[in-house]
Amino acid sequence: MECLSVIDLSKCRSLGFLPRTLGHLTCLKSLKLSGCSKFSKLPNTLNEITGLVLLDVSGTVMGEVPQSIVHLVKLKELYFRGCKASTSRKSYSPFRWLQWRHQGQIPMGLVLPPSISGLSSLQKLDLGYCNLHDGSFPSDFGSLPSLEILDLSGNHFINLPASTISNLMQLKVLYLDCCPRLKSLPELKQVDMLYLLLYNVW
Known part of the structure; x- marks a missing residue:
């Protein structure tokens, strides 16, 4: 398993997270999670996969990009298309949406890390x-x-x-x-x- 180079779990709609042991896959080059509509967070061990070239989390509910992603110095392609934090019933109401719109605010966008300068190959x-x-x-x-x-x-x-x-x-x-x-x-x-x-x- 440690020599696995490609993981494609696209459209696995029940997938919510990946195990920390993902970091053991040091030969991994491509990780595709697009369309995993319940996926919300990358494991902290992702930064251990320093040879990763492609990461696709498009269409997930991952609301924040972890700072550890800057350690992926060989990363060439990065896809976050359509990523937004999921809206819980506790935090959402039609009134709140109207309030956001009236104030010109955009709710729950993707949060980028404070620095991305490490992604020199992107x-x-x-x-x-x-x-x-x-x-x-x-x-x-x-x-x-x-x-x-x-x-x-x-x-x-x-x-x-x-x-x-x-x-x-x-x-x-x-x-x-x-x-x-x-x-x-x-x-x-x-x-x-x-x-x-x-x-x-x-």
């Missing part, structure tokens, strides 16, 4: 439809030297912070479709070649 990052807003990004988000594809579709930005994308020197593709609140973008002069997809922004 080439593709999907943060689409994660209820992100202007203040969601760590201050060093622009320090991903290998990032080529960034998907920020379906989020709630108004003014995308300059530190988010201006310093991503290898960025080739930026998805910003279905961001109806977006009003402005920072200057992108440092980016040599950029395909900006703005379908259905306004």
